Amino acid sequence: MLPLVLFFIFAALCVGGAINLLVQKHPINSALSLIVVMGSLALIYLLLGAEFVAAVQVIVYAGAVMVLFVFVIMLLNAGVEERTEHASRVATVLGVPGLIIGLSIAVWVVSHLAGLDRIAIGGPTVMNGSDVFGNPQAIGRLLFRDFLLPFEVTSLLILIAIMGAVVLARREE
Amino acid sequence: MVPLSYYLVLSAILFGCGVAGFLIKRNIITIFLSIELMLNGVNLSFVAFAAQLKSLDGHIFVFFVMVVAAAEAAVGLAIIISVFRTRETLNVDRVNLLKL
Amino acid sequence: MGIGTYILVSLVKIAIALLVLLTAVAYTTLLERKVVAHIQNRWGPSRVGPFGIWQPLADGLKFIFKEDLTPPYVNKPLYLLAPVVALTTALTSIAVIPIGPWIKLGSINTPLQIADVNIGLLIILGVTSVGVYGVALAGWSSNSKYSMLGGLRASAQMVSYEIALGLSLIGVLIFAGSFSLRDIVDSQAGTWLGFIPKWNLFKGQFVAFFIYIMAAYAETNRIPFDLPEAETELVAGYHTEYSSMKFAMFFMAEYANMVTVACLASILFLGGWSGPVFGPPIVQSLLPVFWFALRVFAFMFIYIWVRGTLPRFRYDQLMAFGWKFLLPLAIANIVVTSLVVALK
Numbered sequence: 073m074l075p076l077v078l079f080f081i082f083a084a085l086c087v088g089g090a091i092n093l094l095v096q097k098h099p100i101n102s103a104l105s106l107i108v109v110m111g112s113l114a115l116i117y118l119l120l121g122a123e124f125v126a127a128v129q130v131i132v133y134a135g136a137v138m139v140l141f142v143f144v145i146m147l148l149n150a151g152v153e154e155r156t157e158h159a160s161r162v163a164t165v166l167g168v169p170g171l172i173i174g175l176s177i178a179v180w181v182v183s184h185l186a187g188l189d190r191i192a193i194g195g196p197t198v199m200n201g202s203d204v205f206g207n208p209q210a211i212g213r214l215l216f217r218d219f220l221l222p223f224e225v226t227s228l229l230i231l232i233a234i235m236g237a238v239v240l241a242r243r244e245e
Numbered sequence: 246m247v248p249l250s251y252y253l254v255l256s257a258i259l260f261g262c263g264v265a266g267f268l269i270k271r272n273i274i275t276i277f278l279s280i281e282l283m284l285n286g287v288n289l290s291f292v293a294f295a296a297q298l299k300s301l302d303g304h305i306f307v308f309f310v311m312v313v314a315a316a317e318a319a320v321g322l323a324i325i326i327s328v329f330r331t332r333e334t335l336n337v338d339r340v341n342l343l344k345l
Numbered sequence: 346m347g348i349g350t351y352i353l354v355s356l357v358k359i360a361i362a363l364l365v366l367l368t369a370v371a372y373t374t375l376l377e378r379k380v381v382a383h384i385q386n387r388w389g390p391s392r393v394g395p396f397g398i399w400q401p402l403a404d405g406l407k408f409i410f411k412e413d414l415t416p417p418y419v420n421k422p423l424y425l426l427a428p429v430v431a432l433t434t435a436l437t438s439i440a441v442i443p444i445g446p447w448i449k450l451g452s453i454n455t456p457l458q459i460a461d462v463n464i465g466l467l468i469i470l471g472v473t474s475v476g477v478y479g480v481a482l483a484g485w486s487s488n489s490k491y492s493m494l495g496g497l498r499a500s501a502q503m504v505s506y507e508i509a510l511g512l513s514l515i516g517v518l519i520f521a522g523s524f525s526l527r528d529i530v531d532s533q534a535g536t537w538l539g540f541i542p543k544w545n546l547f548k549g550q551f552v553a554f555f556i557y558i559m560a561a562y563a564e565t566n567r568i569p570f571d572l573p574e575a576e577t578e579l580v581a582g583y584h585t586e587y588s589s590m591k592f593a594m595f596f597m598a599e600y601a602n603m604v605t606v607a608c609l610a611s612i613l614f615l616g617g618w619s620g621p622v623f624g625p626p627i628v629q630s631l632l633p634v635f636w637f638a639l640r641v642f643a644f645m646f647i648y649i650w651v652r653g654t655l656p657r658f659r660y661d662q663l664m665a666f667g668w669k670f671l672l673p674l675a676i677a678n679i680v681v682t683s684l685v686v687a688l689k
Contacts, residue, residue, distance in 0.1 A: 079247045083255050090262035090282060099274040099335075100423070100485065106278050107478070109259070113285055114471075116255075119247070120296040125304050127467035129288075132311050135474025136504060137281070137318045142478065143500050144322045145274060146485045146493070148329050164269050172261035179257035183250035192246030193296045206295070206304050208464065208524055214301050215308070226312045233316035240323035243330075 075119055082119075085112035094168065100145050103138060110134045120193065122206035252293035259286030273328070273335050277321055284314050350453065358459050359440075366439050369641075370600040371401035377649045384653035411589040416487070419586065423486035428587065428594035431479025435601035438472045441465040442608045443527050445618050445633040456527070457634065465526040466518070469609065470511060473564065477503045479598065480566075480573065480583050487586035495582025498660060499573035503564055505667045510560035512675035513553045516682040517545050517613045530617030544616040549685065552678045554614045556671055561606040563667065565599060567648060569655040570663055607644035608637075615640050 089108035096102045110133045117126035215223055259282060266279030288307045295303025325335070332340055375390065375397065382389030390397030415421065442465075445457035462468060477500055484496015518524065521532040535543045546554050563570040574582030584595045611617060620636030622629050658666070 076247055079251065083251070086255060087258055087262075090259050093275075093278060093282060094262060094266050094269070099272050099278070102275045102278050104423075104478075104482075106282060107475075109282065110285060111475075113289060116252075116289065117292050120252075120292050122292045122295065122304055122307075123464050124467075125288075125292055125307050127464050127471055128308065128311060130471035131467065131474055132315060133281075133285075135471060135477070136507070137315050139474075139477050139481070139500055139504050140318055140322055141274065141278065142481055142485075143497070143504075144325060146481065146497060146500075148326070148335065149493075168265040168269060171265050172258055175261040175264075176254045176257045179253050180250060183253050188249045188253065188297075191249045191297055193249055193252075193293070205299065206301065208467075209522075210301055211304055211308070214305055219305055222309065226309060229316050230312065233319045237319040237323040240320065241326045 079116065079119060082112040082115045085109075086116070100142065103141050103145060106141075107134050107138050110138065120206075124206050124208045124211045249293055249297050253290055256286045256290040256293070259283075259289065262286075271336050271338055273325055273337050273340070276337065277318070277325070281314060281318070284310055354453060354455055355459065358455075362439055362459055363436065366436065366601060366604060367597070369604055370597050371405065373600050373603065373645055374404065374596075375400050376645065377652070380646065380649045381653045384650075405593075408590055408593040413589040413591070416489075416586050418488050420486040420488065423482050424586075425591075427479050427483035427486060428591045428598075429479075430482065431476060431598040432594040432601070434472050434476035434479065435598035435605070438469045438605045439601070439608075441468050441526065442605065442612070443530065443617070444608070444637050445630075448630050458527070461525070461527055463523070463525045463528075466514065466524045466529070469605070470507075473602070473605075474503075474507055476598075476602070479595075483587070483595070484573075484583035487583070489586055491579045491581070491585045492583050495573045495579050495585070499566060499583055502566075502570065502572060502663060502667075505664060506560045506563035506570075506671070509556055509667060509671040509675050510564060512672070512679060513556035513560060514613065515675075515679045516550045516553045519679075519682055519686055520545060520548060520550075526612050526617075530612055530619070533616040534619060542616055542619060544614060544619075546614045549682070550614060550678075552674065553682075554610075556675050556678070557610060557614070560667075560671060561610070562648075562651070563663070565602045565606055567599075567603070568652040569658050571657060572660050572663055575657060603645065603648055604641065607641040607648075610644055611637060611640035 086109050089105040089112065092105035093102045093109070096105065110129060114126040114129040114134070117129060263279045263281075263283030263286060266282065267276055270276050270279060288310055291303040291307050291310075295301065328340060329335060334340070378400070379389040379397070390400040393399040393403045415424065440459040441462050443456060443458035443461070447454060447456050480499040480503070481496045484492045484494075484499065487493070517529060521529040523529065523532075533542070533544050537543060537547075541547060562568075566573050572582075573579075574584070576582075579585070584592055587595060618633035618637040620633065622632045624632070
């Protein structure tokens, strides 16, 4: 019972944050609602027994990537979003909820047909720590043995991204 | 116990919000935030399936998605800064000259 | 232990930890004023009680009775949110820090720690990285040049030094093989030759220790890295526009972060609460806490000593130091440590 209650609390936070991201006019408010989404997702990951992913979600996503976003929004200090003239009001008012509800109903139907709603995960065993399988040791073993080459390739990717960012953002002399 | 399909529906809602934001928003930074929201939605379904299959591969995939998202944010924000410098706007409709 | 007892014990521990932490924060301000005063050949606070011992209470009362001013041009929701974020994240990280071994009170056997989590160190890193928002939002929402510059400086500085800080901990993690702070302390038990303790500092992690200390000074915005609130150029940096209790919340957050850093340094590098234990049972159960508090006090004293001694860096020097010196040094430390562990 408790995991279900916790799931609904964090899921409500997630959905609220995501909708707030759409509603808000100023990018900094959108960025802050995305941080709320990421934080509640980290807690849902904990419910799923994914300790390491939850911690990395907070440290990398909420703590580094989003800080970069907030930093750029502060640096550019560009005010409220301006509406464009030819935007369709009807598409926004009806299309957006339609898209979201339609997509979730489609997922619900497909997972019902596949029998996935009878599979229950993340129960009390996760809560007392006996079913936590996403611990850092296991992830590290997998990452540095089976996925060593992809890991090295991503580090190369990060290096290229750093150089690209420096070259792009530097003021030309 | 939480049924697996609940996680998938939540993931679909987040992804849908991301797509909607990407389509209706005109501020380039908010569009970027919507992309991050989509990635988060996908990550949730990876972790949920990893918990169902008792396999860690899903977690590894999420890890790689985060790394790529970080790299993408760094380059993307650098591009946004340089666009803002030349055109003084963040509205994507006003960044309409092919040659900057 | 039933779930009811567990919740009750946890609530009691949370109350005690908050009380002790806030008292420590209050008295660190007094210690700071006293020590800096003596370094500068002054007396410091001396009027409220003997040696100014009630000065923190007087300060607190003064903060409460000051006018709570909200400037008219600020972005109000974010302006009010910022100090809350700063203080909450600063107080949250104490939840996973152990201050002593397990104790037995009647039938209740409990660790001296609010929550013994096996990813404790990652939680602290995560919570402190979220703490950046308090400073950044304060700077942005105040709608003032000084605050803005302070907020920008703080967010760039904290993100940069977080990398060196995180990498300096890897050596310790290699020795301990766990993210749990209790396991890290346990891995430093015992002595060499009967008198040299097996602290990580003496296991060859002294480079990591100095990287950690310097990066942590930058993370907590303390001299010589206090560019975000450099009073000679930015008035007060990101909290220029804050008054009364909202200013006090930033102040408390800074000192609570210093306490966390000191606790973490003692746990990771100086063996936590290890030390000679003797005497009757009640003394035996309290001595480890005393040894731990002694280390934390020493770190707080060094913080203040550095503040009274060193001048401030320039901002480009700060960034160059973090990226070009601390980061390569931290990576070299990881390589050497892992080579030593692998070849042994």
